[in-house]
Amino acid sequence: MSAEDRKYDRMAARLALIISRLFMGEQLSVQALSQEFMVSERTLRRDFRERLSCLALDYRQGAWSLSSVNEGVRTDRDILHFARVTSTDQLFPVLDSKLISVLTDKSIESPFIVWHEPPERKSTHPGSFWRITQAIVNRVLLDITTVGQHYRWFAPYRLVFFGSCWYLVGEHDHQIQVCVLSNISNVSLTQQKFLRRRSIDERLTDTDFINSLPHFQYVRNVLTGTPPSPSA
Structure with a gap:
């Protein structure tokens, strides 16, 4: 593999990690990312402004985050939080990102049937x-x-x-x-x-x-x- 290929592989891996963390709701500091990925702040600013321009991003107080227009996007963390507050997570031996990907995949038939008694009388209001x-x-x-x-x-x-x-x-x-x-x-x-x-x-x-x-x-x-x- 040439040096140029390795450079693009590192860039692709860096961008993939940044995107996943943005969709997890994190606020990403260019300075902190520079130390983490061992690249210049100038490179990271180019990442956000050019290479990630397809995403709606906000920049506040030195950190990048997903714009509020993406508030309707639900991440695995959101789903896990919902499962915890409704005690749905107790139905499964483990509820993690792998299982969530199966549960939310509309292209496959669900491998589970969870039977709950419906309310005796559904609220009319x-x-x-x-x-x-x-x-x-x-x-x-x-x-x-x-x-x-x-x-x-x-x-x-x-x-x-x-x-x-x-x-x-x-x-x-x-x-x-x-x-x-x-x-x-x-x-x-x-x-x-x-x-x-x-x-x-x-x-x-x-x-x-x-x-x-x-x-x-x-x-x-x-x-x-x-x-x-x-x-x-």
Whole structure:
């Protein structure tokens, strides 16, 4: 192999690594890359401005990153994060880039069948699901109407899917409250923020608490002497 061929091989390998790291969401410093690849900063600036001109890139504070116009592009890291927060990763002995490439390859028939019970009653108000999600992320209090009950200033902590049903778990009147999502008829976001209590966050990681969700309201009614609400 000639010196010129080796030069182009090194350049191709360098560009491939840079592209993969850009799509992983990294911000790449020319100075740091110069030391890593043992090439001049001038060469790397040419990489970004000429050889990678087909990509929409942003340059801020000495670092290059993928432009916001590529925000819709999902990387393996995004998929792994989604799998972790939804506990989907627990279905597989290992979930890595190799398995993700199989799962997302539309050209092959999936080698897996994962059977979940669907929700007993699918919410007829998908907008409510999104508003609750927004409130959880932004820590905004809600006004919620359920079967026979109205909750003013409800602090939403999590939406939990368990036993073929979605539950909204939060705090109302300084106590943990659980609402069956399909029983919620109206949701309104307020302008009022709230602070999450650590004790409730810790309770939400308790397996026994999750298992109690279908019976939570019944036990609460028994303990408080509250008559049961009419069924939906």
